[in-house]
Amino acid sequence: MEYVGRVPAPPLDRFIDDIYCLTGEPSHRRMNVPPMPSAHLFVNLGGPARLWDSDPSVPPAVFTDGWFMGVWTRRFLVEYPTRVRLVGVHFKPWGISPFVDLPATELRDRWVPVDAVWQRSLDRIRNQVGDIASATETLRVLEDELRSRLAEAPSRGLDLVLHTGGLVETFHGAVPVGALADAAGVSGNHLATQFKSHVGVTPKRVARIYRFARLILSVDALRPVDWSELAHPAGYFDQAHLSREFKDFTGHTPTEYLALRRRFPGEQGFPPDRGPMPAE
Incomplete structure (x- = not known):
């Protein structure tokens, strides 16, 4: 697979480590992911992705569109489609807070559909990106969306x-x-x-x-x-x-x-x- 990423322009860089495009055929479709210092946004532009929690009481999930993930304190497993096309965000652990109107505890160790957090945003992003947009253009579209979602004033604390x-x-x-x-x-x-x-x-x-x-x-x-x-x-x-x-x-x-x-x-x-x- 090809990974094209960059640090977004200020002020987004205070909250985000990088935004990236991931495309191509994965060498390994199933990956075991340990806790890392990030929260995530994934916008899926390809086939369905599957996720399993290491906690067996949590049912697996299938995502055809996109999902947010807060900080994870335990490992999870992701299965890529046979051909991957997604655009994503590695937020700093605290970086997702000014972009979503949702308590951070509700995203900890969870995956949440994007449209449940950013209503009607996925169709807009996908329409702008289309099927043939370059990685550079795709990252610009996502960065614009993030900039529009950033709260004007920091919340308390x-x-x-x-x-x-x-x-x-x-x-x-x-x-x-x-x-x-x-x-x-x-x-x-x-x-x-x-x-x-x-x-x-x-x-x-x-x-x-x-x-x-x-x-x-x-x-x-x-x-x-x-x-x-x-x-x-x-x-x-x-x-x-x-x-x-x-x-x-x-x-x-x-x-x-x-x-x-x-x-x-x-x-x-x-x-x-x-x-x-x-x-x-």
């Missing part, structure tokens, strides 16, 4: 979350939440309340996800990996702590993950996101 969340991002989660609250001049409970309002989870949970993402990005599967040496720089107490979190987030031990990564190396041209793995 969002500036606090933007500031402290930016520090969590900068330090890859290896920062005490208490220190964040002290530096912002607020209580830990107040900070947690604002994060739940705008992210759907606590700052501690966001830090855990950023810490895991840094660990994944630090792994070079082409070389020998000493997990104990990676543990401390990534913010883990020791290798046992790393292994527990790894199993919790991916369903695999670090050794199993490394074996999968070596069998199924990432596709060239994709962004540096080595978390998702083919589901065997």
Whole structure:
């Protein structure tokens, strides 16, 4: 598949890591996706996509149009169609808040149809994109839609979350939440309340996800990996702590993950996101 992405122009870049087009035939149709520091918007321009939650009590879903996803705290599985054509958004964990009139907790660990959040927007986007629009034009259409949806004034507490969340991002989660609250001049409970309002989870949970993402990005599967040496720089107490979190987030031990990564190396041209793995 081909991935064409870019960071949107200000002020959208405060809330969005990138917008992108994904097209072509996937090397692996079923992917196991661990928690990553993003919320998502997908506008499907191709065949149906299927999603499964790692929680067996949640029924699977089929999407022919588009869906929003908030921050995920557990893994899920996605099955691409035989040929993919979609345009999407990687929001920062707190970035979806000013674009939707919906509590962030209602998007946490959930997929929600786009038309349930942005009424009558999908037809407009699809009509503008058509069947033959270039990736550049498709991204422009989506960026225009995002710009029109951005709230003019930040909602209460969002500036606090933007500031402290930016520090969590900068330090890859290896920062005490208490220190964040002290530096912002607020209580830990107040900070947690604002994060739940705008992210759907606590700052501690966001830090855990950023810490895991840094660990994944630090792994070079082409070389020998000493997990104990990676543990401390990534913010883990020791290798046992790393292994527990790894199993919790991916369903695999670090050794199993490394074996999968070596069998199924990432596709060239994709962004540096080595978390998702083919589901065997």
